[in-house]
Structures are given as C-alpha cells and as structure tokens.
Amino acid sequence: MIAKFFNNILITCRYIFFLVATLALFYGFYMMYIASSFSVYQYWYIFLPCAVIFIFYIIDLFISNDFMENNILFNFVSVLSFLFIIGIVLRARFDSSLLLYVKYNISFNVTFFLDNLNYILIVLCILIFVNVLLFIYAIVDREKKDVIATKVDDY
Amino acid sequence: MINVVKDSLRFFINVVLIISLIFLSFLIVINLFHYKEMNYNKIVDVSGANEVFKGSVFNAKNKMGYLEVAGSCFEEIENSTFYKNDDKVLVNYQYVYNLNLELRTLSNTCLFKIKSDMGLSSRDIDETLSVIDTDTSFINELLLSNSSYSFSSDSFKDDIEGDLLNSYNLLINRYILLSSEINHIADTYAVGGNL
Numbered sequence: 389m390i391a392k393f394f395n396n397i398l399i400t401c402r403y404i405f406f407l408v409a410t411l412a413l414f415y416g417f418y419m420m421y422i423a424s425s426f427s428v429y430q431y432w433y434i435f436l437p438c439a440v441i442f443i444f445y446i447i448d449l450f451i452s453n454d455f456m457e458n459n460i461l462f463n464f465v466s467v468l469s470f471l472f473i474i475g476i477v478l479r480a481r482f483d484s485s486l487l488l489y490v491k492y493n494i495s496f497n498v499t500f501f502l503d504n505l506n507y508i509l510i511v512l513c514i515l516i517f518v519n520v521l522l523f524i525y526a527i528v529d530r531e532k533k534d535v536i537a538t539k540v541d542d543y
Numbered sequence: 544m545i546n547v548v549k550d551s552l553r554f555f556i557n558v559v560l561i562i563s564l565i566f567l568s569f570l571i572v573i574n575l576f577h578y579k580e581m582n583y584n585k586i587v588d589v590s591g592a593n594e595v596f597k598g599s600v601f602n603a604k605n606k607m608g609y610l611e612v613a614g615s616c617f618e619e620i621e622n623s624t625f626y627k628n629d630d631k632v633l634v635n636y637q638y639v640y641n642l643n644l645e646l647r648t649l650s651n652t653c654l655f656k657i658k659s660d661m662g663l664s665s666r667d668i669d670e671t672l673s674v675i676d677t678d679t680s681f682i683n684e685l686l687l688s689n690s691s692y693s694f695s696s697d698s699f700k701d702d703i704e705g706d707l708l709n710s711y712n713l714l715i716n717r718y719i720l721l722s723s724e725i726n727h728i729a730d731t732y733a734v735g736g737n738l
Contacts, residue, residue: 461560468567475574485581485636486690500690507570514563521556528549 391460398463403445405470410438412477413508419480419496426498434505437512444519451526462518469511476504577692580703581636587708590630592715597626599722603729612660616653616725623649625718636689639711643682646717650675653725671724675717682710 413434420426448457480501483489489497600620607613620626623645624638632638650672658668685706 459556459560461557461564465560465564465567468564468571472567472571472574475571479574479578483578483581487636487640487687488690490637490640491687497690503691511563511567511570514559514566518556518559518563521552521559525549525552525556528545528552531545 395460402466409470409473416501423498584635587634596722599726603726606729619652634711640686647679
C-alpha cells in the first residue's frame with residue numbers, strides 16, 4: 389500500500405521533472421545563445437534523447453505497461469536523472485562562487501553547463517536504453533499472457 | 544521458454560537500473576561536495592596589512608595628493624575594497640576575485656598613469672608593474688578554473704582552500720607593494736629627486 393502510494397508520487401514526479409528538465413535545458417541553450425561566444429547549433433543533439441524519451445512517455449500513456457509503472461527503481465532513477473539535470477542548470481544559474489559566472493556577465497555559467505552536457509547526455513541515453521528494455525519486456529509479457537489466454541480458451 | 548526470457552530480461556533491467564543509480568548518485572554527490580568546497584569561507588585578520596597599506600597611502604597623499612594625476616589615484620584607492628576593509632574579513636572566491644580585479648585597476652591608474660603622465664622613467668616602477676601584472680594574471684587564471692570538478696579527496700579539498708588563501712596572501716603583499724611604490728614616488732617627488 390505504502391509502496392504503491394510512493395510509486396504513484398514517483399510517476400507523477402517523473403512526468404513533471406521531465407518537462408522541467410527539458411525546459412531547463414532550453415533555458416541553458418538560450419543563455420548560451422545570449423553569451424554569443426558559444427555555438428548553440430553545435431550541441432543540438434542533446435534534445436534528441438529528450439524527444440525520444442518524450443515519445444516513450446506518450447506511448448506509455450496509451451499502452452499501459454504494468455512492469456514499467458510498478459517498477460519503483462525505474463521511476464526513482466528517472467526522477468533522480470531529471471533532478472540531476474535541473475540541479476546542473478540551477479548551479480550554472482545561481483552558484484556565483486564558480487567564478488566563470490562573473491566572467492561572462494550574463495548571470496549564467498555557460499562553461500559549467502557545457503562541461504556537464506556530456507554527463508546529461510549519458511544519463512538520458514541510459515534512460516532511453518532502460519525504456520527500450522522495458523518495452524521489450526512488455527511485449528514478451530503480453531505474448532506470454534496471450535499464450536495463457538489461448539490455453540484457457542482451449543479448455 | 545518465454546518464462547526464461549522474461550526472467551533474464553527482468554534481471555538485466557534491474558542490473559542496468561542499479562548501475563545507473565550508482566552512476567547518478569556519484570554525479571549528484573560529487574556536485575554537492577564541489578558546491579560545498581567552492582563556498583568555503585574563512586575569517587582572516589588583516590589588521591596589520593591594512594595598517595601598513597593605509598599608512599603608506601596617507602603619507603603619499605600628504606606629499607603629492609594635490610597633483611591632479613595623483614588625486615584620481617588616491618580617490619580610487621580610498622574607494623577600493625581593500626582600503627575600506629575591516630580588521631577581519633570573510634575570504635571566499637568571489638571576494639578574492641574582486642580584490643584581484645581592483646588591484647589590476649589600481650596598478651594601472653596609480654603606477655602606469657602617474658608614470659606616463661609625469662614622464663617618469665624608473666626601473667623600480669616598471670618592475671613593480673611587471674610583478675603585479677604577472678601575479679594578478681596568475682591569480683585570475685587560478686581562480687577562474689574553479690568551475691571544473693573531479694573526484695574529491697581530502698588532499699584536493701586542502702588544495703582548494705590552500706590555493707584560495709595563498710592567492711589572498713599574495714594579493715595582500717601586492718597591495719602593500721603598490722602602496723610602498725606610490726609612497727616611494729611621492730618621497731622622491733617631494734625632495735625633487737630623480738626616480
């Protein structure tokens with residue numbers, strides 16, 4: 389009962405934090421564009437995994453995947469991943485002890501954000517990989533249920 | 544058969560999730576440590592250095608403060624953070640970085656401008672300018688590199704604190720060097736000597 393309640397909170401947070409993390413990434417790129425000494429187009433690929441995860445979540449909403457929804461570990465890792473992305477953007481925006489923040493005069497530490505972009509990419513790619521595995525699992529699970537249903541019909 | 548595939552897949556998914564959880568925890572913890580280390584503050588007593596600096600500036604101002612070119616220099620010194628310091632200051636990255644920038648400005652306004660405007664040629668002033676320029680550039684590069692982070696250890700933490708305090712002490716020395724050079728110019732100017 390408590391696990392289910394905790395899981396429901398994690399599922400809600402997963403969707404909300406995904407949207408916030410994507411918006412935070414957009415904000416980071418906007419600040420990079422303002423800084424103007426950085427090429428924004430060079431790093432467009434970071435939105436590719438975001439788009440793939442978005443598609444997975446849309447599919448997940450229509451095709452209910454029990455194992456994905458009941459997997460607390462998956463939901464927890466997803467929430468933690470998005471919190472990490474949000475944390476990096478918040479540090480780049482507000483941590484004035486990182487002195488490059490002062491150097492660019494735009495209240496955003498672009499270099500810190502760029503340094504962490506690869507970590508963000510790795511984290512998002514891991515999420516995509518796990519999502520793919522979960523969908524394969526759902527397909528296998530559905531086939532098994534179909535086999536059982538056919539056997540029950542035969543009896 | 545399907546059961547075996549399903550169980551292995553479930554096991555593999557959980558293993559991948561646990562590995563990614565460890566990786567994520569590492570990234571988050573290392574960031575938290577870095578945040579804590581970069582927000583390191585220490586209260587330092589600078590009453591002695593402050594007294595020497597203010598004394599030199601006061602003497603120099605008495606001797607050549609009426610000159611227009613020196614007037615702007617003394618005005619800038621008196622508005623600087625180091626001059627306005629209390630006896631005890633809270634040293635952190637932001638403070639040392641600003642102090643360093645101010646010293647570069649003061650060195651240009653006071654030594655370089657006085658030297659060129661008064662047509663002085665002195666090896667002492669050139670040397671002081673060069674020392675201040677080299678040290679402030681070094682401190683600037685050292686401080687600006689604090690955005691990058693890596694696996695943190697006790698020795699790394701000591702390095703961060705040490706670098707910050709060493710930079711601060713070096714800056715104080717350079718402030719005193721600047722004030723004594725201005726004082727030297729004023730002394731020589733007062734007796735009508737040649738620098």
